[in-house]
């Protein structure tokens with residue numbers, strides 16, 4: 001823990017009757033950092049936020065700016081908490097201004113009326129809702145209501161703001177716009193954010209530090225690029241971003257490369273994690289953007305004969321699907337731009353391939369002990 005550490009969690013565990021919901025979580029979040037916690041539904045994300053907020057009991061230690069929070073009464077902890085269900089959080093009969101002012105009154109600070117006015121107007125402007133100042137929440141759109149809730153938390157300038165999937169209920173376009181704004185506001189205010197989401201795009205886009213949670217355990221902590229390109233386990237490789245996965249036994253290789261005997265034949269791969277045991281059954285993945293086909297497959301390390309079966313134009317990119325004998329699902333390739341092959345080529349055979357450097361064979365399946373090669377292929 002450094003002097004810049006805003007939040008330090010040490011060996012946090014939480015049990016509900018006979019279920020262990022969080023196991024041995026240790027995590028540091030630096031001051032001004034945007035920390036995103038991502039994991040499947042039920043992995044313990046909300047429970048982690050509730051523990052930090054002091055809403056539930058737990059085992060372990062949580063420090064805020066070096067002070068163990070267990071010694072500070074909940075109402076004196078300087079934390080903001082933004083929930084997904086923002087409609088219930090706002091007072092329906094108070095105006096936007098009054099709702100935000102309530103956030104300030106919750107604090108035990110002596111502000112003069114002009115200070116209150118000034119701070120609220122500043123934060124309303126930052127969130128682009130100054131014009132709704134005298135409106136009631138019911139007169140606002142969902143996006144505006146969520147901004148009011150954000151304003152209410154931000155105006156308090158808390159040490160740490162906890163956000164539980166705050167944009168999940170907004171429609172797609174508004175979500176995209178709000179993502180950018182949330183990030184800008186966090187930077188401008190230099191706040192420390194702990195932001196929970198199950199939305200991958202959002203997590204990769206927003207995070208300075210990304211925490212991947214699975215069955216109550218941390219699978220990996222890292223910068224989004226690190227988590228995407230160097231996943232620590234097969235679970236992370238499968239869960240974060242798209243991937244084509246293969247099951248196979250690592251047969252032989254050097255320290256960091258192996259030959260894997262997969263359903264579609266031998267594949268050269270990079271070892272991800274510790275050494276891999278000879279004949280260890282594992283998962284090997286390649287990202288769709290790293291799969292070449294036709295002329296682009298010539299000379300790659302792993303080349304296979306496949307059948308082109310489908311294509312989908314997605315606006316900025318096109319997704320292509322290929323089938324190979326021995327594999328019961330299609331291998332996907334994603335390339336920028338409009339389709340280069342289409343319906344006239346469907347059913348024809350074509351070479352597909354990818355480089356060893358882009359092929360990851362995992363020595364660790366998951367930090368969850370129950371994970372098997374088969375269950376991870378479903379992630």
Ligand code: ADP
Nearest residue numbers: 016019021039040041042043044045046047048
């Ligand atoms: P997430 O936010 O990742 O979806 P949660 O933290 O909400 O996950 O839940 C993690 C696990 O803890 C789930 O299996 C859930 O059923 C269980 N859980 C959460 N709250 C309670 C509670 N109050 N009592 C019993 N079990 C709970």
